[in-house]
Amino acid sequence: MGVMHEFTKGLWKEVPPFRLVLGLCPVLAVTTAAKNGVGMGLATTFVLVCSNTLVSLLRSVIPKKVRIAAYIVLIASFVVIVELAMQAYFYPLYKILGIFIPLIVVNCIILGRAEAFASKNRILPSIADGLGMGIGFTLSLTFLGALRELLGSGTCFGYPVMWESFQPFGILVKAPGAFICLGMILGLMNWISARQKAKNAG
Amino acid sequence: MTEYLLLLVSAVFVNNIILARYLGNCPFLGVSTRLDTALGMSMAVVFVTTLASATTWIVQTYLLTPHELEYLQTIAFILVIATLVQFVEMFLQKAAPALYKALGIFLPLITTNCAVLGVAVLSIQNEYSFIKTLVFAFASSVGYGLALVLLTGVRERFETAPIPVHVRGTSLGLITAGLLALAFFGFAGMV
Numbered sequence: 001m002g003v004m005h006e007f008t009k010g011l012w013k014e015v016p017p018f019r020l021v022l023g024l025c026p027v028l029a030v031t032t033a034a035k036n037g038v039g040m041g042l043a044t045t046f047v048l049v050c051s052n053t054l055v056s057l058l059r060s061v062i063p064k065k066v067r068i069a070a071y072i073v074l075i076a077s078f079v080v081i082v083e084l085a086m087q088a089y090f091y092p093l094y095k096i097l098g099i100f101i102p103l104i105v106v107n108c109i110i111l112g113r114a115e116a117f118a119s120k121n122r123i124l125p126s127i128a129d130g131l132g133m134g135i136g137f138t139l140s141l142t143f144l145g146a147l148r149e150l151l152g153s154g155t156c157f158g159y160p161v162m163w164e165s166f167q168p169f170g171i172l173v174k175a176p177g178a179f180i181c182l183g184m185i186l187g188l189m190n191w192i193s194a195r196q197k198a199k200n201a202g
Numbered sequence: 203m204t205e206y207l208l209l210l211v212s213a214v215f216v217n218n219i220i221l222a223r224y225l226g227n228c229p230f231l232g233v234s235t236r237l238d239t240a241l242g243m244s245m246a247v248v249f250v251t252t253l254a255s256a257t258t259w260i261v262q263t264y265l266l267t268p269h270e271l272e273y274l275q276t277i278a279f280i281l282v283i284a285t286l287v288q289f290v291e292m293f294l295q296k297a298a299p300a301l302y303k304a305l306g307i308f309l310p311l312i313t314t315n316c317a318v319l320g321v322a323v324l325s326i327q328n329e330y331s332f333i334k335t336l337v338f339a340f341a342s343s344v345g346y347g348l349a350l351v352l353l354t355g356v357r358e359r360f361e362t363a364p365i366p367v368h369v370r371g372t373s374l375g376l377i378t379a380g381l382l383a384l385a386f387f388g389f390a391g392m393v
Contacts, residue, residue, distance in 0.1 A: 022228065025316050029224035069284055076277040084273060085206075099323055102276040106316040108228050136204050175222050176383040183376030187369035194368060 005126045006117075010132030014122050016109045017140045018189050022110040026100045027141060028178040034157050037145030039093045041138025043086065043101065045131070047078045051131035053116070055118040062119075071114045072105065079104045109133060148172045148181055206337050213341035216392055219317055220349045221383040226317030230350055231375050233308075240354040244347030246308040248340065250290060251318050254283045255339035258322040259332055279322050284313050317346055347385075353379055 001110030013019070026044070035072045039069045054074050055062075062070045083101050086094040094101065104110065113133055118126040149155055154162040162168075171177045219225050226247070232245045258279045266272055291309045294302040312318060321342050325335040356378050365374060 021231065021259060024227035024231070025224050038273060062336075068313075072280055072284060073277065076280050078216045080273065080276050083276065101328070102279075102323055103225075103320055105276055105280050106314045106319050108314055111314055112284060171384075174387075175224065176380045176387065177379030178224065179376050179383055181380075182379060183369070183373050184372035184376075187366075188374065190368040 003125055004114055006125045006128040007132040010129065010134070010136040011139070012136075014133075015136040015140055016133055017137065017143070017144075020128065021186070023107040023110055024182075025103065026107065027144065028175075028182060029100055031098055031141055031148055031178065032122055032152070032173045033149045033155075034142055034146040037141035039090065039133070040100065042142040043044040043082050043097075044104055044110070045134025046135055047075060047084055047104050048113060048137075049127060049130040050078045051075045051110055052118040053123060053127040056112045056121060056123045056126035059119050059169045068111070068115070071111060071119075075110050075114070076105045088100070088168055091096065109137065136177075144181060144185065147187060148177060152177060159172055206334070209334065211392065213338055214345040214348065215386065215389040217304055218345045218349055218383075218386050219270050219342045220346055221319070221379070221386045223320070225320040226315050226346060229315055229347045229348075230310060230353070230379070233370055234288045234350055234354040234375065237351070237358060239308075239356050240350050241347075242304050244343075244350050245304070245313065246312055247317065247346050248343040250283075250287060250309070251321050251343035251346075252339045254286055254318050255325055256332070257282055257286055259325060259335045261329075262326050263332075266328065275323070275326070279319055280340050283318055283322070285320050298345050302352045305379065317343070348382075349379075349382065353382060354380070 011018070016022055017024060023044075026040050030040045051074055052069070055071060058070075058074075068201070077104060083094075084102065086097075086101060111131060118131045121129070146156060149157075151169050153170075154160060154166050154168045169177070171180065213219070217223055220227065220230050231241060233239045261278055261282055262272075262275065266275060266278060271278075287309055289303055291302075294309075321339050325338055328338075351373070359374060360370075360374060369377070
C-alpha cells in the first residue's frame with residue numbers, strides 16, 4: 001500500500017481506458033498512429049497530474065456544493081496551458097490532435113480522478129495516482145496506436161517495418177477499426193484476468 | 203436551402219458524430235443497454251447541444267473575438283455549458299416537470315459529454331454562421347441519438363444470446379459499434 005501502490009494501480013489493475021472504460025473519445029480518435037497516442041497521452045498526463053495536485057491542495061477550501069464546477073475550471077486552465085504550449089512547440093501534432101486537445105477538459109478520467117481520489121487524499125498519493133493513471137493512459141494509447149498503425153498502414157512510429165508484399169488493413173486506421181480493435185483488447189484483458197484469477201485460486 | 207440540407211445529411215449520416223468523429227463515446231456505451239434510457243439520453247443531448255452551440259456561438263462572436271480573448275475559448279465554453287445545463291435543469295424542474303422526469307438524470311451527465319463541447323468548438327472552427335451553427339448542432343445531436351438508439355436495439359438482443367463470457371458488456375458493445383460504423387461507411391461520398 002502507500003504511494004507506490006497508488007502509482008502502480010494505474011498501470012495494470014485500473015488502467016483507465018481498458019479497465020475503467022473512461023475517456024474513450026481520444027482513445028478511439030487519435031490512435032491512428034503510435035506517435036499521436038504518445039502525444040495525446042502525455043498531454044493528458046500533464047493535465048491529470050496538475051489537476052490532481054491542485055484539487056488535493058484545495059480539497060478543504062472548495063465548498064462541497066460547487067466542487068464539480070470548481071474542478072472543471074481548474075482542469076480547463078491546465079488544458080489551455082497545454083493547448084498554447086503545443087501550439088507553440090509541437091505545431092504538427094497540435095494540428096493532428098485538433099479538437100481533441102480542448103476536449104481533454106471533458107475527458108472523464110481527469111474529472112473522475114479528481115472526484116474519486118484527489119478530493120479525498122493528501123497531495124503525495126494524489127500526484128502518484130495522477131502519474132500512474134496518466135502513464136497507464138499513455139501506454140494504452142501508444143499500444144493501441146502502434147497496433148492500428150502496424151496492421152493498418154504497415155509502419156511503426158512512421159517507419160515501414162512490414163515485408164514488401166504486405167497488404168495493410170486500411171479499415172483499421174478508420175473509425176470502425178478503432179471500435180473493433182478496442183473491443184477486442186477489452187475482451188482479451190478480461191480473458192487474461194480470468195485466467196490469472198483461476199491460477200491464483202487453484 | 204440546398205446548403206442547409208446538405209449540412210443536415212452530412213452531420214447525421216456521413217460524419218456521424220459518434221461513429222465517424224468519435225465524440226461522446228462514454229455515455230454512448232454507458233446508456234446503450236436499455237431503449238428507454240437511450241431515448242431519454244438522446245433527447246437530452248439534442249436539447250442541450252443545440253442550445254449550447256447557439257450560446258457559445260454568441261459568446262465567441264460578441265465577447266471573445268472583439269476583445270481578442272480567443273485563447274480563453276475552452277474555459278469560456280465549458281463554463282457556459284456547465285451553467286446552461288444547470289439552468290436548463292432548474293427551468294425544466296419548474297416549468298415542465300414531466301419532461302424533467304424523463305431527462306432529469308441525464309442532464310448532469312451531459313456537462314462532461316464531449317459531444318456538446320465538441321460540436322460547439324467545431325462550429326467555431328468551421329466558421330459557420332449562426333443559422334448554420336444551429337442546423338449543424340441539431341443535426342449532429344440527432345445523429346448522436348440515431349447511433350445511440352441503433353446500438354441499443356442491437357445490444358438489447360444480446361441479453362438472450364449465447365455470448366462468450368469474456369467479451370460480454372463493453373467489449374462486445376464496442377465491437378458492435380465498430381460494425382455499425384462500418385455500415386455508416388456506406389453513406390460516405392453521398393454528400
